[in-house]
Amino acid sequence: MRTHVAEPWIEAPLQAFVDDASALFALLLHPNGQVMGQFGFTRAVDVMAACALAAAIHASAGELGRELDGKPFREMYHAGRDRQIFIGDVPTTHHRFVFLTVFDAESSLGLVRIYFEELCALLENAQPPLLVEAPISAASLEHDLNRNLAILFGRAPRGADGGESSISLA
Amino acid sequence: MSASPFEGVLSLLIRQRGVQGCLVVGEADGIVVDSNVQVGIQSNVVAALAAALYRKARLCSAAAGLSTVGFLQLEAERGHICAIGRDGLVLVTLAEPRAHIGRIRGAMIESLSVLA
Numbered sequence: 001m002r003t004h005v006a007e008p009w010i011e012a013p014l015q016a017f018v019d020d021a022s023a024l025f026a027l028l029l030h031p032n033g034q035v036m037g038q039f040g041f042t043r044a045v046d047v048m049a050a051c052a053l054a055a056a057i058h059a060s061a062g063e064l065g066r067e068l069d070g071k072p073f074r075e076m077y078h079a080g081r082d083r084q085i086f087i088g089d090v091p092t093t094h095h096r097f098v099f100l101t102v103f104d105a106e107s108s109l110g111l112v113r114i115y116f117e118e119l120c121a122l123l124e125n126a127q128p129p130l131l132v133e134a135p136i137s138a139a140s141l142e143h144d145l146n147r148n149l150a151i152l153f154g155r156a157p158r159g160a161d162g163g164e165s166s167i168s169l170a
Numbered sequence: 171m172s173a174s175p176f177e178g179v180l181s182l183l184i185r186q187r188g189v190q191g192c193l194v195v196g197e198a199d200g201i202v203v204d205s206n207v208q209v210g211i212q213s214n215v216v217a218a219l220a221a222a223l224y225r226k227a228r229l230c231s232a233a234a235g236l237s238t239v240g241f242l243q244l245e246a247e248r249g250h251i252c253a254i255g256r257d258g259l260v261l262v263t264l265a266e267p268r269a270h271i272g273r274i275r276g277a278m279i280e281s282l283s284v285l286a
Contacts, residue, residue, distance in 0.1 A: 108225075110200020110218025 005037035006148040013122035014039065017101070021115040024083065025102040028090070031055055032141060035148045036097060044153045048145075054087060054100040061087075075116075077109055086112050090120050094130040097123070179261070179281040180206040186277060188269025190249070193262045194285070195221045197228075197255055211264065216251075220262040224253045241275055254278045256285040 003018060003026070005011045010028060014037045018026050025040035027047070033055035041047045057076065065073035076087045083104050090097040099119065103112055176194045183192040184206045191207030193216065200218035207213045228239045244251040252263045252274055261281060263274055 105198070108198060108200035108218060108222060110195075110214065111222055114215050114218050 001039070003037055003039040004152040006151045007036060009126045009128055010037045010123070013119050013126055016122060017115050017119040020118070021101070021103065021112050022107040023101045023103045023112070025050075025100075027051065027054060027100040029054060029098050029100070031058060031096060031098055034141075034144050035152060038152055040102070044149045047152065048149060050100065051145075054098055057087060058089070058098045062089075075113075079109075084109065086116070088116050090123060092120070092124045092127050094127055174204040176204040176284060179284045180204060182281065183261075183263055183274070183277055186265075186269065186274050188266040189274065190264045190266060191216070192264070193217050193220075195260045195262055197221050197225050197258050197260050203259065207264070216264065217262065220251055220253055221260050223251075224255055224260045224262075227253075228255065241279065243271065243275075250274075252278060254282060256282055259285045261285060 003011055003014045005014060005028075014026060014028060017023065018039045023039065026038065027035065027041070027050055028037040029035050029051045033051045035047055035051050038047050041050070061076055062072035065071055072089070074089045078085050083102055086101050086103070086109065088099045090099050099116065101112060101116075180192050180194070183189055191205065191211045191213065193205040193207065193213055194203040195201065195217040196203060198221075200221040202213055202217045205213045205217070207216075223244070224239070224242055227242050231237065231239045239255065242253040244253075247267075249267055250263075250265045250269065250271060252265065252271070254261050261278055263278060265271065265274055
């Protein structure tokens, strides 16, 4: 099973993480909930829901961390009965992402943390230069959210160069 | 702040000739519980991978009908990784090629009761 990405430079780092960490699900998203890449999901509605929840959890935890510790919590982990979830902040020079992964007993938190660090480093090295810096409006946000979902699930073509940058940073 | 219950075991192991580091690691999560390692060793990385290796070996041994894993030794070009586990904890030792594995093995087996 392969990863599906909205931008080609994300594919190799995300696939490396999934292969090395034996993750069941992986999701890379913009903090506003816009999906950038995914592994393991089969329905667009599940990706949309997971992105919305992950973005909300990330934002809430960030504020909670600022209140309690003076800085946002960078990583979160929850162990369920069979599956475990890890959410981490991916800061790169030009972009900021949120990463969510679900794994089971085939992997471990220690392994996920190692390969998450590697993922951050690979994304830092792979990122293209920042070209577009557009303000976010309600209309453009919804357009970007839907566009990336459509690309991931094969309902929309990428740009002529294999993937235009859809990241708009305020 | 009280000392870790593993401090004695780790200081005993680290004093063995050629030992570069020793760690007590959670088998399920691969997180370091306590460690005593030389500078430059990435203890978090070693811990996670060694715990995963030990867990797979334990499962493999059980699947093959060989019962529990007594002592796991990985021999590499530039050293050894030894692991022994009990009750969800794994004691991991990193050693140079010149290290006396027999002594390390003995010390690790003697230390097993501390992991319980």
